[in-house]
Amino acid sequence: MNSLSNQSRVTYSGTGRRKSSIARVRLIPGSGKLIINGLPGESYLQFSPNYLRISYAPLRTLGxxxxxxxxxxxxxxxxxxxxxxxxxxxxxxxxxxxxxxRSTLKSEGYLTRDPRVKERRKYGLRKARKAPQYSKR
Structure with a gap:
C-alpha cells in the first residue's frame, strides 16, 4: 500500500548549470515551496529578493x-x-x-544555458590576462 502511494507521486526533473554551479531540480505537485539542499529556499538564498525572483521566474511566466x-x-x-x-x-x-x-520559456530566454565561465590562469601571468608590471630597465 505504501509503495503504491509513492508511485502515484509524479516528479519532473531538470538539470541547470551556470559558471561552475550545478542544480538538480525536481518539481513535485504541491503548494509552491522551494527547498534547496534541505533548507527553505528563502533562507538558502539569504532572503535576497533578486535571487528569489530569478529562481521563480519560469514558474511566474507560466502562472x-x-x-x-x-x-x-x-x-x-x-x-x-x-x-x-x-x-x-x-x-x-x-x-x-x-x-x-517550451515556446513561451524559450522566447523569455529561460532555456538558454549561459556559456560564460571563468577563464583559466596562464603561466607567467598573475591572473588569466593580468601581466606583471613591465620594466624597461
Missing part, C-alpha cells in the same frame, strides 16, 4: 507559482550562479511536464 513544490540539490559556485542554474533546471523540468511550455 504556475503555487502548483509545484521545488526540491533542489545544488553545488559549486556562488549564489548568483546557483540561482541561475536553478532557473534553468526549473525551465527544463517545466518542458518535461508539457512540451507546449
Amino acid at each position: 504556475l507559482s503555487t502548483e509545484y513544490d521545488i526540491h533542489v540539490k545544488t553545488k559549486g559556485g556562488g549564489l548568483t550562479g546557483q540561482a541561475d542554474a536553478i532557473r534553468l533546471g526549473i525551465a527544463r523540468a517545466l518542458c518535461n511536464i508539457n512540451p507546449e511550455n
Whole structure:
C-alpha cells in the first residue's frame, strides 16, 4: 500500500548549470515551496529578493507559482550562479511536464544555458590576462 502511494507521486526533473554551479531540480505537485539542499529556499538564498525572483521566474511566466513544490540539490559556485542554474533546471523540468511550455520559456530566454565561465590562469601571468608590471630597465 505504501509503495503504491509513492508511485502515484509524479516528479519532473531538470538539470541547470551556470559558471561552475550545478542544480538538480525536481518539481513535485504541491503548494509552491522551494527547498534547496534541505533548507527553505528563502533562507538558502539569504532572503535576497533578486535571487528569489530569478529562481521563480519560469514558474511566474507560466502562472504556475503555487502548483509545484521545488526540491533542489545544488553545488559549486556562488549564489548568483546557483540561482541561475536553478532557473534553468526549473525551465527544463517545466518542458518535461508539457512540451507546449517550451515556446513561451524559450522566447523569455529561460532555456538558454549561459556559456560564460571563468577563464583559466596562464603561466607567467598573475591572473588569466593580468601581466606583471613591465620594466624597461
